[in-house]
Amino acid sequence: MSITVRGIDDVREVMGEIVERVEGVVIGLGEATRLIAVSLLANGHVLLEGVPGVAKTTMVKGFARLLGLLGREEVIEGVPFRGFSRIQFTPDLLPSDITGSLVYNPATRGFEPRFGPVFAYLVLADEINRATPRTQSALLQAMQEKEVTIGDKTYRLEYRDRGKFFLVLATQNPVEQEGTYPLPEAQLDRFLMRILIGYPETLEDEKRILRLHSSRLVEPVEDLESLVEPGWLVAAQGVVASHVTVSEEVLDYIARLLRATRPEVFEPVAEYLELGASPRAGIALLRAAKARAALEGRDSAEPRDVDAVLFHVLNHRLIPRVEKLIEYEEKTRYGARTRLIRDALELVRKTVG
Ligand SMILES: Nc1ncnc2c1ncn2[C@@H]1O[C@H](COP(=O)(O)OP(=O)(O)O)[C@@H](O)[C@H]1O
Ligand SMILES: [Mg+2]
Numbered sequence: 078m079s080i081t082v083r084g085i086d087d088v089r090e091v092m093g094e095i096v097e098r099v100e101g102v103v104i105g106l107g108e109a110t111r112l113i114a115v116s117l118l119a120n121g122h123v124l125l126e127g128v129p130g131v132a133k134t135t136m137v138k139g140f141a142r143l144l145g146l147l148g149r150e151e152v153i154e155g156v157p158f159r160g161f162s163r164i165q166f167t168p169d170l171l172p173s174d175i176t177g178s179l180v181y182n183p184a185t186r187g188f189e190p191r192f193g194p195v196f197a198y199l200v201l202a203d204e205i206n207r208a209t210p211r212t213q214s215a216l217l218q219a220m221q222e223k224e225v226t227i228g229d230k231t232y233r234l235e236y237r238d239r240g241k242f243f244l245v246l247a248t249q250n251p252v253e254q255e256g257t258y259p260l261p262e263a264q265l266d267r268f269l270m271r272i273l274i275g276y277p278e279t280l281e282d283e284k285r286i287l288r289l290h291s292s293r294l295v296e297p298v299e300d301l302e303s304l305v306e307p308g309w310l311v312a313a314q315g316v317v318a319s320h321v322t323v324s325e326e327v328l329d330y331i332a333r334l335l336r337a338t339r340p341e342v343f344e345p346v347a348e349y350l351e352l353g354a355s356p357r358a359g360i361a362l363l364r365a366a367k368a369r370a371a372l373e374g375r376d377s378a379e380p381r382d383v384d385a386v387l388f389h390v391l392n393h394r395l396i397p398r399v400e401k402l403i404e405y406e407e408k409t410r411y412g413a414r415t416r417l418i419r420d421a422l423e424l425v426r427k428t429v430g
Pocket of ligand 1: 296
């Protein structure tokens with residue numbers, strides 16, 4: 078691996094270019110695109126949540142292309158890895174459809190591993206909440222441990238020293254839809270961020286989307302070509318981890334924010350939240366803030382970096398208080414939940430900031 082990333086400027090320049098090219102094919106989704114880039118730089122899995130047809134899958138494909146993952150195949154220590162694989166989650170998907178299984182080979186009269194789609198750099202887990210909890214668990218466990226077991230052998234999914242990362246970008250519909258199995262909070266926190274994708278905000282954006290598609294038969298995302306080798310991301314993650322500093326002041330800010338989300342510690346938040354943020358959530362916040370600083374071209378994380386990622390890192394890790402939830406007169410329970418979490422975090426931020 079001879080990929081060098083010289084410093085933060087390099088990270089900003091290259092990831093900035095990747096973001097710009099993805100933004101070019103997904104109108105009005107600049108913030109979501111930047112947040113995905115931040116997660117990638119922080120080596121964190123992402124959950125993209127929104128109704129069908131708002132370009133969730135398209136964004137993931139865009140990153141896969143620009144990171145040089147399309148059509149890539151590689152064997153590491155005898156195990157074949159794909160650059161990019163997409164798993165469409167359905168109710169009949171089995172755990173072994175994700176991880177792999179042993180198959181009998183009559184020629185050798187022995188069992189051989191068939192490696193599942195998690196053997197990839199980037200996995201698009203599409204509509205993850207349509208599969209059964211058992212199948213979801215297989216993926217979530219692989220995400221957590223970065224390894225899977227087939228038969229009695231355990232295989233690694235990440236080889237950082239060889240420029241091999243393992244990241245999952247999952248999509249799901251808002252959880253209250255029928256025929257879905259919502260991921261439990263305890264598993265949701267395997268995702269560094271949950272990014273909520275809404276409908277286009279303005280009439281103008283709506284028209285820009287139509288114009289972008291009007292004179293073409295293939296998806297604009299298919300025009301994107303690779304900008305870097307996949308190993309670039311591993312090197313860039315290393316630069317973010319080691320070059321971006323966090324002052325005592327920013328550390329203190331993060332710690333105070335965390336504590337203020339906990340009803341046991343900060344009385345006023347108890348009106349909104351049943352359960353606050355864990356130390357693990359704090360580490361996620363720290364990593365995301367550092368990656369965001371790097372994407373902005375800075376070598377120190379600042380409170381504004383923390384603020385910029387706060388909602389996205391914490392929204393799926395906090396449990397709202399049901400009594401408060403019913404006070405919110407939103408059209409959907411989902412909408413109410415989102416607004417409640419926003420309000421709770423606003424209270425937390427005002428108190429600490
Ligand atoms: N904001 C947008 N900008 C450009 N194209 C969009 C946008 N939203 C949706 N589309 C287009 O609509 C279609 C559905 O996108 P897709 O990524 O499959 O959505 P999802 O995964 O959210 O269901 C694609 O052709 C996509 O290019
Ligand atoms: Mg999709």
